[in-house]
Structure formats: structure tokens, C-alpha cells
Amino acid sequence: MNWLGWLHDFFADPAHRSGPDSVVHRVLEHLAFSAEALGLAVLVALPLGLLIGYSGRGLFVVTALAGVARALPTLGLVTLAVLLAGVGDAAVLLPLTALAAPPVLVAAAEGVRGTDPDVRDAARGIGLTHPQTLLRVCVPAAAPTLLAGLRTASVQVIATATVAAYVGLGGLGRYVIDGLATRNYPTTVGGALLVVLLAVAVQLLFALLIRLAAPPGTRTRARRAGRTGRTEEPVPVDDPASPPALVKETP
Amino acid sequence: MLDGEPLVRWRWLGDHFGYLADLTADHAVIALVPVLLALLLAVPLGLACARFPRMYQPLAAVFNVVYALPSLAVFVVLIPYTGLATRETVMVPLTCYALAVLLPTAVDGLRAVPEPVRQAATAMGYGPWRRLAAVELPASVPYLIGGLRVAAVSSISLAAVGALVGRGGLGYLFVDGFQRTFPTPILAGIALVALLALATDLLLVAARRVLAPWARGVAR
Amino acid sequence: MIRFEGAAKRHPDGTVAVRGLDLDVPAGRTTVLVGPSGCGKTTILRMVNRMVVPTAGRVLLDGADVASLPAARLRRGIGYVIQQAGLFPHRRVIDNVATVPRLLGWDRKRARARAAELLELVGLPPETARRYPAQLSGGQQQRVGVARALAADPPVLLMDEPFSAVDPLVRAGLQEELLRLQAELGKTVLFVTHDIEEAVRLGDRVVVLREHGEIAQLADPHTLLTAPADAGVAAFLGRDRGLRGLGLRPAGAVPLAALRPSYDAWELVLDQEGRPEHWRRGGERHPAPVFAPDRDSLRSALDAALLAPSGHAVAVDAEGRAVGTASRAAVVEALAAAGPVPGQVPHAGR
Numbered sequence: 001m002n003w004l005g006w007l008h009d010f011f012a013d014p015a016h017r018s019g020p021d022s023v024v025h026r027v028l029e030h031l032a033f034s035a036e037a038l039g040l041a042v043l044v045a046l047p048l049g050l051l052i053g054y055s056g057r058g059l060f061v062v063t064a065l066a067g068v069a070r071a072l073p074t075l076g077l078v079t080l081a082v083l084l085a086g087v088g089d090a091a092v093l094l095p096l097t098a099l100a101a102p103p104v105l106v107a108a109a110e111g112v113r114g115t116d117p118d119v120r121d122a123a124r125g126i127g128l129t130h131p132q133t134l135l136r137v138c139v140p141a142a143a144p145t146l147l148a149g150l151r152t153a154s155v156q157v158i159a160t161a162t163v164a165a166y167v168g169l170g171g172l173g174r175y176v177i178d179g180l181a182t183r184n185y186p187t188t189v190g191g192a193l194l195v196v197l198l199a200v201a202v203q204l205l206f207a208l209l210i211r212l213a214a215p216p217g218t219r220t221r222a223r224r225a226g227r228t229g230r231t232e233e234p235v236p237v238d239d240p241a242s243p244p245a246l247v248k249e250t251p
Numbered sequence: 252m253l254d255g256e257p258l259v260r261w262r263w264l265g266d267h268f269g270y271l272a273d274l275t276a277d278h279a280v281i282a283l284v285p286v287l288l289a290l291l292l293a294v295p296l297g298l299a300c301a302r303f304p305r306m307y308q309p310l311a312a313v314f315n316v317v318y319a320l321p322s323l324a325v326f327v328v329l330i331p332y333t334g335l336a337t338r339e340t341v342m343v344p345l346t347c348y349a350l351a352v353l354l355p356t357a358v359d360g361l362r363a364v365p366e367p368v369r370q371a372a373t374a375m376g377y378g379p380w381r382r383l384a385a386v387e388l389p390a391s392v393p394y395l396i397g398g399l400r401v402a403a404v405s406s407i408s409l410a411a412v413g414a415l416v417g418r419g420g421l422g423y424l425f426v427d428g429f430q431r432t433f434p435t436p437i438l439a440g441i442a443l444v445a446l447l448a449l450a451t452d453l454l455l456v457a458a459r460r461v462l463a464p465w466a467r468g469v470a471r
Numbered sequence: 472m473i474r475f476e477g478a479a480k481r482h483p484d485g486t487v488a489v490r491g492l493d494l495d496v497p498a499g500r501t502t503v504l505v506g507p508s509g510c511g512k513t514t515i516l517r518m519v520n521r522m523v524v525p526t527a528g529r530v531l532l533d534g535a536d537v538a539s540l541p542a543a544r545l546r547r548g549i550g551y552v553i554q555q556a557g558l559f560p561h562r563r564v565i566d567n568v569a570t571v572p573r574l575l576g577w578d579r580k581r582a583r584a585r586a587a588e589l590l591e592l593v594g595l596p597p598e599t600a601r602r603y604p605a606q607l608s609g610g611q612q613q614r615v616g617v618a619r620a621l622a623a624d625p626p627v628l629l630m631d632e633p634f635s636a637v638d639p640l641v642r643a644g645l646q647e648e649l650l651r652l653q654a655e656l657g658k659t660v661l662f663v664t665h666d667i668e669e670a671v672r673l674g675d676r677v678v679v680l681r682e683h684g685e686i687a688q689l690a691d692p693h694t695l696l697t698a699p700a701d702a703g704v705a706a707f708l709g710r711d712r713g714l715r716g717l718g719l720r721p722a723g724a725v726p727l728a729a730l731r732p733s734y735d736a737w738e739l740v741l742d743q744e745g746r747p748e749h750w751r752r753g754g755e756r757h758p759a760p761v762f763a764p765d766r767d768s769l770r771s772a773l774d775a776a777l778l779a780p781s782g783h784a785v786a787v788d789a790e791g792r793a794v795g796t797a798s799r800a801a802v803v804e805a806l807a808a809a810g811p812v813p814g815q816v817p818h819a820g821r
Contacts, residue, residue: 070404071448073411075422076441079429083437159321163412167429176327180415185331192324203319364560371557371616374520374629375571376547389561465561465603 003189010175010190021174023194030171030198034157037093041100041153049108053142054134062109069102074160082167092164099160100153107149111142143213151206158199172198260435275443278420282410283451285342286403289349290395297357298383307358314351322348322409326416336417341410348409349402353395360394361387393466396459400452407448411440421447472498473519473627473661477528480514488514489684491528497676498626501653501660505670506680506687507707512663515684516629519661520549532627547571550620550628550658554636556612558604564590564615565600571623582622589618594648610641614648621656630662634669646672667708671696671715679704693719717770717806722762725772725805727786727795734796737781745792747785761785761793769805776802
């Protein structure tokens with residue numbers, strides 16, 4: 001149990017210094033793939049979530065969906081996708097995007113929904129159209145909640161991308177999986193450490209963004225919403241068909 | 252690619268009924284014992300945080316970070332201490348994740364008691380600790396159960412990742428199915444994980460009805 | 472008895488809530504603290520059960536400094552009712568009421584029996600006992616709050632705007648109930664309100680406060696209404712304090728006339744028990760306003776006489792049976808006999 005020794009072995013390995021298995025390359029792979037999945041999820045879920053939140057229709061479906069998504073095992077989805085669609089990044093992208101979308105969807109819907117109705121009313125009263133009200137009033141007000149949802153989605157994506165190395169995806173998960181397969185513990189530990197650092201760095205980045213996006217006075221709430229992916233005070237829900245309105249957050 | 256292999260071989264499911272039941276039971280233990288442990292830790296910690304609010308910020312910050320750590324990375328880091336393919340390797344991190352959900356809900360629930368209620372309790376002669384135990388804690392039960400629902404469902408889905416370090420209950424079906432290019436166990440695994448999550452969730456909803464009947468239709 | 476001796480409260484930021492109060496609250500009576508918001512009345516109240524600790528001076532309860540008793544024990548002997556009732560959401564009504572007896576170590580059965588008694592005392596039907604607070608109306612919750620405060624039979628009752636959050640009709644009912652309870656129980660009640668009407672109605676003594684808990688006037692309600700200490704108090708009392716003063720005079724002074732078959736074409740219709748049903752003239756019907764000479768005030772009598780289409784208020788006994796009538800003139804006669812209504816307001820600079 002010699003951490004320094006393992007880490008030294010890991011970073012001293014020439015293969016980890018340059019080439020396709022280098023640390024820099026693996027980090028960039030991991031980031032690029034995660035960003036791709038997150039971007040796709042946002043592209044689909046954000047507009048839908050905003051519309052659902054603004055109209056107030058379908059909120060129930062969104063919450064139920066998020067609950068179901070939370071119950072699905074990521075490893076199962078990833079292995080199934082590869083068996084059905086063949087080895088390759090595209091096959092893994094689908095489940096990853098599908099797992100990242102619910103938090104974004106819920107955050108967008110709840111964020112817009114949570115805008116003070118009086119403020120919305122006032123905006124309509126001074127002559128803003130519906131799209132103007134949504135984009136200029138509701139979206140800025142929902143920004144902290146939205147970012148908290150994105151942060152939850154990013155936790156999800158980075159973790160799942162690590163697991164997806166098992167079915168052949170690149171990125172930092174490669175070290176972990178390959179190290180486990182070859183009983184090369186330094187490689188495994190080095191990879192795990194890098195994944196942890198990457199996840200923490202991304203979280204800090206989001207924490208900073210949330211802080212910047214929150215108007216003074218709303219900071220505490222945004223931070224707390226971010227912590228557990230919660231977008232509202234934790235209201236106990238009594239209906240088995242609609243699990244708590246908490247976005248899926250799989251570390 | 253499946254090369255003519257059907258999506259589900261129903262015979263396999265029938266033949267392996269006992270095996271699937273064993274895996275499900277193992278999965279339930281691996282996933283849910285940590286949630287119970289986390290609950291046992293979250294209640295005293297939450298009470299302490301409610302009594303001494305300064306404790307809460309740093310603790311929350313720590314669990315905030317813990318929650319963001321990818322599970323696979325944490326599992327492998329623990330291997331030298333708890334061993335490969337042992338329950339502990341998976342259960343220790345799952346306890347931390349569940350605690351990261353339950354501590355904030357516990358604290359929020361304890362704080363959700365309206366100020367007049369607190370005042371009335373104090374005026375009737377409750378000391379700070381006694382009031383926490385007799386008033387705030389029972390009143391926070393619906394919140395705690397709300398937190399338990401999230402923690403339990405997440406824990407059940409996360410435990411499957413443990414298969415990659417040799418102990419993942421139903422997660423083993425994913426590894427097995429993938430290695431043999433055999434989708435039936437994978438689909439069975441996904442379905443059983445989801446069913447276990449649903450059953451646990453329903454159980455917790457029922458528990459709420461029994462333990463906090465006063466909150467029905469009130470704290471919605 | 473509660474005695475304040477130079478009791479003062481200064482907040483850590485330097486603002487003064489109460490500058491230094493000397494006040495005796497007599498035992499077995501209702502003393503009302505009334506004043507505008509921010510006058511320190513709640514602070515004063517909370518000094519008694521040590522929810523607020525004075526920064527100077529002291530508060531004595533039956534001669535003992537409240538600071539000398541353990542807070543929890545002190546508080547278990549003092550009933551406390553607040554505006555939002557503050558009922559425990561997770562306990563049934565009966566267990567809410569049984570709280571203090573249980574804290575005092577009574578067994579569950581005895582505490583519940585006592586709680587059931589109290590629910591009856593405050594006028595709640597027995598089936599409310601099994602309910603949870605959220606299933607009750609605001610007025611019912613407030614009744615439970617009062618029952619809970621009385622459960623351990625504390626000699627002292629502190630009430631902080633207990634009826635402010637309920638609607639006027641319910642409030643009137645609750646005030647009525649409190650008067651009835653107090654007549655029965657004779658507690659030492661210290662009651663805080665910002666509503667002068669309520670103060671005059673409920674208080675044996677009324678303490679009008681201005682800023683920093685300074686006493687502007689301490690008087691019985693009648694004196695307060697008829698002889699306010701200064702223009703400030705008069706302004707606080709409002710414009711129709713003379714009329715309100717009538718509310719404090721018994722209607723017994725009104726001379727009653729025997730019932731007659733008709734009053735200028737109006738006929739008083741009674742039911743079989745002899746209770747007034749309505750006034751009738753031809754096909755026209757109007758309600759018959761009544762007053763009870765032994766319970767109601769001159770104000771009620773005047774009100775009934777003014778509202779009756781015939782100009783005659785109907786006097787009723789405790790069972791609601793008509794015992795006589797009083798014309799407007801008769802009521803005014805009683806008014807005149809009652810002596811001076813509101814005196815002049817002394818000039819502020821006197």
C-alpha cells in the first residue's frame with residue numbers, strides 16, 4: 001500500500017507521457033466526450049424544459065421521467081447499447097446523453113416555473129410578448145437553478161464516461177479498467193486519482209459559474225439547490241407515481 | 252452486434268430464476284445497508300448541525316465534493332484497504348453517497364419547523380436538545396423519508412457499478428452479458444434493478460404514511 | 472403577582488427595546504399591554520418566562536426573581552399562547568394539549584384525560600381530539616393553543632396577540648370565550664395586543680405603552696376611555712371612544728316596559744317558548760334585535776333599539792325569552808343617568 005510508489009510508477013511510465021495513452025490525451029478525450037454528451041443533452045432538454053416550465057404543462061411527466069432515469073443502472077445501459085449498436089463511441093453517446101438530459105430538463109422546467117408569478121405578470125403587463133418574457137425575465141431568474149442542473153448532469157456524465165471505458169470508450173476510465181484487467185494497480189490508482197481531480201475541477205467551475213449567475217441575495221438558495229441537485233425546498237411527496245422532484249445524480 | 256441472437260431468451264430467464272433471485276438479494280444488501288447506515292449517521296449529525304449551525308457549512312462542503320466523485324474511481328481506490336470483490340469496497344462509498352443526500356435533507360427537515368412552533372416548545376419548558384428530539388426530529392420525518400427515497404434509488408442503481416470491481420449484485424449480469432454478447436442477462440439486470448428501486452420506493456412511501464400520518468395532504 | 476422592577480432590554484446592537492419598566496401585574500386579573508408595533512410589549516411579556524432576559528432590572532414572580540429558577544421549570548409553570556398557535560404539526564390535538572403535563576411527568580392516561588377536559592373547557596367538540604393541527608381551522612387551532620397553555624393549570628398565562636391572525640367574527644367568539652374562562656378560572660393573565668378595542672374588552676387593567684416600553688397610561692378600561700392621560704393616548708384610543716365607553720356600562724340600567732300587543736302598527740312575533748322571532752307589519756317582516764340586561768352593555772341596548780324597525784329593543788333572559796322592551800328614548804334616558812360620557816382630553820402641554 002504505497003501510494004507515492006504507485007503514483008510515481010503511473011506518471012513515470014513513458015506510455016503515459018506521450019502518445020494515445022498519455023495523461024493529457026486521456027484527459028482531453030474524457031472532457032471532449034463528456035462535453036459532447038452534455039451538449040447534446042442540453043440541445044434537446046433545455047428548450048423542452050423551458051417550454052414545459054413556462055407553460056406549466058407536463059411538469060408531472062418530467063418529474064416522473066427524472067425518477068425513472070435515477071433508477072436505471074448506467075453500466076447496464078452502456079453494455080446494452082454496445083451490444084445492440086456495436087462497439088464505438090456513437091453507441092455509448094446515446095445512453096450518456098439520455099442520462100444527462102433529465103437533470104437539465106427538470107432544472108429548466110423547475111427554474112422557469114419558480115419565477116415569481118408577480119414578476120411574470122408585470123413583464124406581460126408592460127407589454128413583453130411570451131417569448132420575450134420567457135427569455136428576458138424567466139431564463140435569467142432561472143439561471144442558478146439551471147446551472148445547478150447542468151452541474152448535476154456533468155457529475156453524471158463524467159462518472160458514466162469512466163464506467164463506459166469497460167465497453168471500449170477512451171478517456172480516463174481506460175486506465176482504471178485496463179489496470180484492473182492486467183492487475184496493474186498503479187495504473188488503476190493513477191486513473192482513479194485523475195478522474196477524481198477532473199470531477200472536482202468541473203464541480204468547482206460550476207460552483208463559480210453559479211456564484212456569478214446568482215443575483216446577490218439568491219446565492220444561498222442556488223448553492224443549496226446545487227448541492228443535492230434540488231431545485232425547490234424538499235417537499236415530501238406522497239405519490240408513488242411521482243418520485244420526489246429531485247434530479248438524477250449518479251456520482 | 253448480435254448475429255441473430257434474440258434480444259431476450261425467455262428460457263434462460265426461467266432456468267436461472269434462483270440465480271437471479273440470489274443476485275437481487277445480494278444487490279439489495281449491498282445497496283440498502285449503506286443507506287440505513289447513512290441514516291443512522293445522518294440523524295445525529297443533522298441534530299448536531301441544527302444545534303450548532305456553524306458545523307454545517309464545512310460538513311456540507313465536504314459531502315458536496317464526495318457526492319461528485321465518480322463511483323468507480325472511489326471503489327478502486329478502496330481496494331487496497333477493503334480488498335477486491337468484497338462487499339465493503341462497494342458499501343463504504345455507497346454509505347458516503349447516501350449520507351451526502353441524507354445530511355442536507357435531515358438538516359433542512361429539522362429547520363423546516365416553523366418558528367412559532369419552536370417558540371411555543373421553548374415556552375413550555377423544553378430545553379434545546381429535548382426540543383430537537385421531541386419536536387423538530389419527529390416533524391422532520393417526512394423530509395427524511397423524502398431524502399431516503401432519493402438515496403435508496405440512487406444507491407440501488409449505483410451498486411451495479413460495483414460489478415467492475417467484482418461485487419455488484421445484479422451488476423454482474425451486465426458484465427456477464429457483455430462478455431458473452433448475450434443481451435438477455437443485461438435486460439434482466441436493468442429490469443430487476445428498476446424493480447428493486449420501485450419496490451423500495453413504494454415501501455418508503457408506505458413508511459411515510461405510517462410514520463407521519465399528519466403530513467398527508469399537508470406538506471405537499 | 473408579577474412585578475417588573477426597572478426591567479430593561481437593550482439589544483447587542485445598542486437599540487433599546489424597553490428602557491426600564493416598573494409595573495405590578497395583580498394576581499387573578501387580566502392585564503393588557505397595548506401599544507403600537509415596536510413599543511416593546513412583546514419583549515416585556517417574554518421577560519416573564521425568560522424568553523427574553525432583561526439587560527437591567529429584574530422580573531419577580533410571586534416575589535422570586537425569575538432568573539433564579541431553571542428556565543425549563545419556570546416555563547412549565549407559565550402558560551404561553553402566541554399568534555400562530557405554534558401547535559406541533561406531528562402530534563394529535565389531544566397530545567398537543569397534553570404536552571406540559573407529560574413534561575411534568577404525568578402518565579399518558581392522566582395527561583390525556585386532563586387534555587380532554589381542557590378541550591371541552593375551550594369549547595372544542597371531542598372528535599377534534601384525534602385530529603392533527605393542520606386539519607383544524609385557524610380559530611380552532613387558537614382554541615387548542617389556549618387549552619395547551621392551560622393544561623398544567625399554571626397560575627400565570629401569557630398571551631401574545633393570540634387572536635390577531637383570525638378573522639373578526641372568530642376573534643369576537645374567542646374573546647367571549649376568554650372572558651368566560653377567566654371568570655371561571657381567575658388566572659393572572661398578561662395579554663399583549665395592538666388592538667385597543669380588544670384591550671378594553673378583555674382587560675381588567677389596560678397598560679398603554681409608547682416607544683421603549685414606557686407607560687403612557689395605566690388604568691381600568693372605563694377610566695382609560697373617559698379620561699385619557701394625554702393627547703397621545705386619546706389619539707391611540709381613536710375617535711369614537713365615547714361610544715365604545717358605552718360598551719363597558721351594563722344594560723341593566725335601562726328601564727324596561729312590559730310587552731305590548733303592538734308598537735305603532737308593528738307586532739312582535741314570539742315562538743312557542745316566548746323567544747322573539749321577528750317584527751311584523753302586514754306582510755313585512757324584520758329581524759328583532761335583542762339585548763340581555765344582565766349580561767350586555769348599554770351599547771348593545773342602544774344598538775338593538777336603533778336597529779329595530781319599531782324603535783324598541785327587545786330584552787331577553789338567559790333562555791332567550793322576551794321579558795320586556797326598551798324604546799330608544801328609554802335607552803337614552805339610561806345613558807343620561809349613567810353620568811358623564813367621555814371627559815375632555817387634557818391638552819398635551821398641560
